[in-house]
Amino acid sequence: MIVTLNWLKEFVDLPITVTDNNSVIDLVEVFNSLGLVVEKYSYYGVGIDSILICKVLNIAPIKDADKIRLATVELAEQKPAEQKPAEQKTVEVVCGAWNFNIGDFVPYAPIGSALPNGLEIKERKMRGQVSCGMLCSATEIGLFSDQNGLMLLDVTDQDIGRSIVEVLNITPDIIFNIETEGNRPDALSVIGIARDLAAKYRIPFKDNLPLDGELTVENLNETLSSKANFDEISVVIEDPDMCKAFGMVEISNVKVGPSNFLIQQRLLASNMRPLNNVVDISNYLMLERGQPSHPYNMDLINDRMIRVRIASEGETIETLDSKSRLLGKQVPGISSDTGDLVISDGRNAIGIAGIMGGSSTEIDDKTENIVLEVANFNPIAIARTSKRLGLSSEASKRFERGVDPLGIDASIVRYVRLLEKNSSSDICVKSSGILRSTAFEKVKVMLRPKRIKEILGIELTCKEVKDLIEPLGFKVKLDVSETNSTERVDIDNVSADILDVEIPSFRPDSEREIDIIEEIARVYGYETIPKVFVRPPEIGYNFDLNKLIKQIKYFMVSQNFYECWTPTFLPIGIQEKVNIFGKEIRLSRPLAKEEAVLRMSLAPGLAKVAEHNDKRKFTNINLFEVGHVFKDYKEETPPVELVKLGAISYKNQNSLENVVEAIYGIVNMLKLKDVEIVNSWEYNPDSQTEFDSTYDFEPELQNHTWMPFSLSRFTSEELLNTSKTFKSGTAAYILSSGKPLGLFGQLSNKYDDVFGISTEACGYFELDLLELLNADRKIIRVSNSKYPDTEFDLAFIVDSSVNALTLKDEIESVLEGYISYVWLFDVYRGVPLASNEKSLAFKIRASNPSSTLSEEEISNLRNKIIQEVSVSLDARLR
Amino acid sequence: MEQSEKTINPMDLIKKIEVALNDSLETISKCVSINELNSLTVMTVGKKSQLIELRSQLKNVEVSARKEIGKVLTDALEKVEETFKLKQSELNLIAEQNYDRNDLTEFWAKLDNTYKVKTGGLHPVTEAQWDLEEIFISMGFSVTDGPEVETDWYNFEALNIPKDHPARGMWDTFYLESGVPETVLMRTHTSPVQIRVMKCYSPPIYTVMPGRCFRRDTPDARHLATFHQIEGLVVDKGITFAHLAGTIEKFTTSYFGPNIHARLRPAYFPFTEPSAEFEITCTVCSGVGCRTCSMTGWIELGGCGMVDPEVFFAVGINPEEWSGFAFGFGIDRLVQMKYSLNDMRDLIENDLRLLRQF
Numbered sequence A: 001m002i003v004t005l006n007w008l009k010e011f012v013d014l015p016i017t018v019t020d021n022n023s024v025i026d027l028v029e030v031f032n033s034l035g036l037v038v039e040k041y042s043y044y045g046v047g048i049d050s051i052l053i054c055k056v057l058n059i060a061p062i063k064d065a066d067k068i069r070l071a072t073v074e075l076a077e078q079k080p081a082e083q084k085p086a087e088q089k090t091v092e093v094v095c096g097a098w099n100f101n102i103g104d105f106v107p108y109a110p111i112g113s114a115l116p117n118g119l120e121i122k123e124r125k126m127r128g129q130v131s132c133g134m135l136c137s138a139t140e141i142g143l144f145s146d147q148n149g150l151m152l153l154d155v156t157d158q159d160i161g162r163s164i165v166e167v168l169n170i171t172p173d174i175i176f177n178i179e180t181e182g183n184r185p186d187a188l189s190v191i192g193i194a195r196d197l198a199a200k201y202r203i204p205f206k207d208n209l210p211l212d213g214e215l216t217v218e219n220l221n222e223t224l225s226s227k228a229n230f231d232e233i234s235v236v237i238e239d240p241d242m243c244k245a246f247g248m249v250e251i252s253n254v255k256v257g258p259s260n261f262l263i264q265q266r267l268l269a270s271n272m273r274p275l276n277n278v279v280d281i282s283n284y285l286m287l288e289r290g291q292p293s294h295p296y297n298m299d300l301i302n303d304r305m306i307r308v309r310i311a312s313e314g315e316t317i318e319t320l321d322s323k324s325r326l327l328g329k330q331v332p333g334i335s336s337d338t339g340d341l342v343i344s345d346g347r348n349a350i351g352i353a354g355i356m357g358g359s360s361t362e363i364d365d366k367t368e369n370i371v372l373e374v375a376n377f378n379p380i381a382i383a384r385t386s387k388r389l390g391l392s393s394e395a396s397k398r399f400e401r402g403v404d405p406l407g408i409d410a411s412i413v414r415y416v417r418l419l420e421k422n423s424s425s426d427i428c429v430k431s432s433g434i435l436r437s438t439a440f441e442k443v444k445v446m447l448r449p450k451r452i453k454e455i456l457g458i459e460l461t462c463k464e465v466k467d468l469i470e471p472l473g474f475k476v477k478l479d480v481s482e483t484n485s486t487e488r489v490d491i492d493n494v495s496a497d498i499l500d501v502e503i504p505s506f507r508p509d510s511e512r513e514i515d516i517i518e519e520i521a522r523v524y525g526y527e528t529i530p531k532v533f534v535r536p537p538e539i540g541y542n543f544d545l546n547k548l549i550k551q552i553k554y555f556m557v558s559q560n561f562y563e564c565w566t567p568t569f570l571p572i573g574i575q576e577k578v579n580i581f582g583k584e585i586r587l588s589r590p591l592a593k594e595e596a597v598l599r600m601s602l603a604p605g606l607a608k609v610a611e612h613n614d615k616r617k618f619t620n621i622n623l624f625e626v627g628h629v630f631k632d633y634k635e636e637t638p639p640v641e642l643v644k645l646g647a648i649s650y651k652n653q654n655s656l657e658n659v660v661e662a663i664y665g666i667v668n669m670l671k672l673k674d675v676e677i678v679n680s681w682e683y684n685p686d687s688q689t690e691f692d693s694t695y696d697f698e699p700e701l702q703n704h705t706w707m708p709f710s711l712s713r714f715t716s717e718e719l720l721n722t723s724k725t726f727k728s729g730t731a732a733y734i735l736s737s738g739k740p741l742g743l744f745g746q747l748s749n750k751y752d753d754v755f756g757i758s759t760e761a762c763g764y765f766e767l768d769l770l771e772l773l774n775a776d777r778k779i780i781r782v783s784n785s786k787y788p789d790t791e792f793d794l795a796f797i798v799d800s801s802v803n804a805l806t807l808k809d810e811i812e813s814v815l816e817g818y819i820s821y822v823w824l825f826d827v828y829r830g831v832p833l834a835s836n837e838k839s840l841a842f843k844i845r846a847s848n849p850s851s852t853l854s855e856e857e858i859s860n861l862r863n864k865i866i867q868e869v870s871v872s873l874d875a876r877l878r
Numbered sequence B: 001m002e003q004s005e006k007t008i009n010p011m012d013l014i015k016k017i018e019v020a021l022n023d024s025l026e027t028i029s030k031c032v033s034i035n036e037l038n039s040l041t042v043m044t045v046g047k048k049s050q051l052i053e054l055r056s057q058l059k060n061v062e063v064s065a066r067k068e069i070g071k072v073l074t075d076a077l078e079k080v081e082e083t084f085k086l087k088q089s090e091l092n093l094i095a096e097q098n099y100d101r102n103d104l105t106e107f108w109a110k111l112d113n114t115y116k117v118k119t120g121g122l123h124p125v126t127e128a129q130w131d132l133e134e135i136f137i138s139m140g141f142s143v144t145d146g147p148e149v150e151t152d153w154y155n156f157e158a159l160n161i162p163k164d165h166p167a168r169g170m171w172d173t174f175y176l177e178s179g180v181p182e183t184v185l186m187r188t189h190t191s192p193v194q195i196r197v198m199k200c201y202s203p204p205i206y207t208v209m210p211g212r213c214f215r216r217d218t219p220d221a222r223h224l225a226t227f228h229q230i231e232g233l234v235v236d237k238g239i240t241f242a243h244l245a246g247t248i249e250k251f252t253t254s255y256f257g258p259n260i261h262a263r264l265r266p267a268y269f270p271f272t273e274p275s276a277e278f279e280i281t282c283t284v285c286s287g288v289g290c291r292t293c294s295m296t297g298w299i300e301l302g303g304c305g306m307v308d309p310e311v312f313f314a315v316g317i318n319p320e321e322w323s324g325f326a327f328g329f330g331i332d333r334l335v336q337m338k339y340s341l342n343d344m345r346d347l348i349e350n351d352l353r354l355l356r357q358f
């Protein structure tokens, strides 16, 4: 919303002057403290006293120049009045603008003058041509224009050589660009902003329109009815819910022409294009008072009647922007329990109510008789139609927020007054009036001063409350039930438990006690309210899942992995292409087709990042992400949400080993119980412990940990599906106490094609963090031996189907009772072994907790191991 | 012969001792390397030293003088030994300094190899989130979270933003093709977690909720369609706007430093009343005014306000009994400020050239 200091001063006598910088800074602060944030402000009409008006006499090309031309302009030399008439003087100016013609009047900055931006005008030579001064655009002299290029002035020959300030009657001003909050319709008007400032500065607010007793518009009376016959036009409100009030004035003998310079400048400052007096004043009125209105060419209204009605399905109208609009059309996703409200004449719609008028009754140069509509429409209806048509206007913005239902009369009067001044003819107001389909009822709210203290933490007397909000238009009275006598009690001297507050009609955003308390706080000043730190009764905790995430992220970083943040949304179909199966969950209106469905795995995102960095010549690319993924496998709404840790290791010496090491580290760090690694081809979920129940987090306070939502678990089918995104021969499940935590291995070959990575050089794992959080932990009983360890190697030849871990388990089972460590240190396949054989070499380190191991004992252990594995796994010593 | 030996003049012996002492001291002092010195150990302080040899002549001195000469000899021996040790440590030091030199900065410089990434790192957003969590936990707030996919009720309706409310325009929403149209969505803020907390637990509630949020906004240098937010919620007896202002201030000075303050100015949010935007002292210019803060000295950080009674009604909390406040702001924006990041979109590119710098 644009307001200017002078415009505001028409309503409140602010102690601010354009030249007093401190007072301006103070005003900006006051705006901000009221929640009317000043985005920027700029000076207007300042520093242009030396700019003169000149007339273009000739335009000539300049040799070798195609961007600039030479203009010869006329400037009358000013002489004192008693001397002979002004002498003609011409100067030659080089000019780069192309929008002007011979005979135009334009602003001229003479040599020695300066522009508002500080540019000093000197004699300049361009392409060998001397330029004596400068012809100016509106922007260059801080004024507004809808022209590109020079500012073309609507003046006459008498004004040649005179100061632009004097001729156009320009008063120095400041233009404020105010960001207004969505709930306050009144803040979209100069009058509303002025009211706020009046309250804050404690200066009386005065309307620029003396309403009381001075109405000159004839027959401006209200009727509680949905129908009325004006002199020329009859009006009927067919849907009273959609239109609470309809004001109208019929004006004849109008001479359409330009509106005055000030009105045009203020419209332009507000990014509205001046058209003609009839339309401009309607717009000006909206900016000033917040009341949209619409002028119709009375002679083009068919059947001399106006109907406020719902458009029929499929009805069309051509709006003022020359576009055809289809009304009543259903748009998916936009509820349409009410239709589109239109203003129509006896035959067709002549305007979309509250949004935009139709071109059939548009005002043109020849229009002599007009009808001005000043109505009050249902905000929700306007919002819906605007959304449905994708058509928003300055008027619709205001109607959506709620326009003052009692402001119609003042707006009509203001319109007529302004048109009187801006029409070269004597306009004739034929008839006017307001139809009110529903009587306006004042809103009264009960305000408890004690509640102010409870919400704001400050104590205010009744008088203070009154002084704060009455300037905003609220009326504060003692509650009638509290005064037990008919005698009038002076509010200034009492304390009351309840006050009655009457809400002004232009503040539909205020309707509850709490809203009034906000108004009190706003005028009182948020910055004046003391700052008190809360003292929570309990200490603060992080929730368990978050603590686990923190532990894991630190661990991954220690393993040289970088944390990434990949998109939650993926391209349609890409997941299926890399064997991530499941019903795609689509966004209904994605921003881009690359981000259109919810991810079911972190793998595609991480693969893409690996490729991105590979392209940038990185090696040793290790990346991880902790993020939510989504599954729709049970046709649930909303879909199931899982928290995953995904990690990719790419182009390292041994990327696959990297990820196995990382998982090994996590499992050990968390002391997970009964960890198993099962190769995907050996995995048969049905033989595993039952785990496919979906569980809910009970919404209860557990160990001060708040998890107010439920997350789901894998189903067995789901698990088998998940493994398909890996190479079927290079993938394994990791389980703890029989429950799957996730998978690791090499991503499927399909990633090579889809993401341009080489999956042979890559390791990937994905773990379910909720499973990890809920996995059983080992009960740790520490013991150590005082006696030395013995270390020996055993290499066995086994069938290649025997898993390393199975053999290791067998060896360990022999060593029960000893403190032992068993690990694989070499794997060998090849000659002289048979093709279906492999050699697994283990190191065994053991000690006896109670004595030194004797040679004999060691030898016994060796033999026992060799015998055990020979029996159970058909392993023979190499 | 034996006789003559017995009659060594004590003065002669003392003279011999002095000569031997000076001799030894000179030999030691002339040494230039520790190896040379070590090779002279036997000659100077060892068994074959001149002084030790002279000790054998002591028995040839008349008994009455033996004690005195013995002392002179002992002193001389001590003196030599002491000098030897001093010299030894002196030469050792020199030797150490002249040892084969290894430039350890070479190892370090190798690690700066752009292409072979040898370290890992947290995403800057995670770091900021954890810093924030830590501060709020220390202030007595518990951390919680909720799902990223929400229903319309949790994300809007319970927050006093019914369908067709003009304020819906404040949040451009990604809806899912799931269930009834426009009922399931990507959360546009972490506020639905507040609703979940209030529905699940009874007051007093002191909690913050960080998390990923989504808005259907075309990303630009300062906005992302996917971003991170942290919100806070307090519900207790007697909570006022003064507490809100105090808590924001406490957080601001704790997180940004004692010279950075907060101020509130009126704003509008459907779920709070009164509502405020909160601004902090510009961290770039410390409030003097610069380009970052458009010369105001203040930077807008987030929104806050007293929980609207309608929100309390929606979750079944009696607003006459309990009151509370809520606040929220973007984490990514803090990261952008902290690292003077020109374009926020860089945060989601995951380019190691950038990630390595945080």
Ligand SMILES: [Zn+2]
Residues within 6 Å of the ligand: B282, B283, B284, B285, B286, B287, B288, B289, B290, B291, B292, B293, B294, B295, B297, B298
């Ligand atoms: Zn600054």
